[in-house]
């Protein structure tokens with residue numbers, strides 16, 4: 161049985177002071193350890209301060225990106241080791257904003273996933289189709305291409321150390337959520353695809369999150385789907401009341 165995961169992706173939002181204020185509020189609101197695994201992904205600048213604020217709580221910390229090299233002349237980039245040192249246990253990799261705005265390819269994402277695993281960080285590996293791809297009936301082909309490329313040369317042992325997030329690009333930040341049925345269909349496809357390649361047991365234990373306009377209103381129905389093991393939430397994770405509601409729903 162997979163413990164459901166609620167992860168908040170703050171994107172480029174919140175100053176250090178705002179992030180720490182949120183973390184302290186969340187820690188106070190989650191007096192007893194939550195039944196769900198809670199992960200928060202602040203911007204790089206707030207990671208260390210937020211890690212300190214969460215100390216002694218069950219909340220886990222994720223970064224939103226990394227560079228695949230351990231160190232070197234890569235101006236503006238951050239390595240997996242640096243994230244670990246700052247207190248991260250997880251890292252979001254291959255988010256559609258990284259793919260579309262920053263040109264990340266499946267091959268690059270594959271190297272980033274490997275770098276995260278090598279540093280004992282749990283990657284939250286994002287995949288998802290564009291609206292025109294869905295309308296052209298290409299959803300499964302796109303998902304398969306992203307899985308194949310991103311997970312190239314991965315063993316079932318590697319798969320056991322990562323989380324997948326299905327985020328249809330047309331649902332991110334648009335207020336258009338995939339219906340629970342539409343989301344479940346793709347989650348089931350991912351479950352079967354990973355079972356075929358990595359074995360049923362590994363696939364059954366793989367947490368597959370849904371992301372794309374998740375809110376306190378629609379989260380319960382999404383999480384009732386058999387292959388949806390949690391949510392990666394953007395906009396609705398920025399407000400503490402709404403985030404706490406989603407953790408407890």
Ligand code: PGA
Pocket residue numbers: 169327331332333334335371372373374392393394395396
């Ligand atoms: P959203 O973002 O919840 O604002 O749609 C989700 C994400 O990008 O991870």
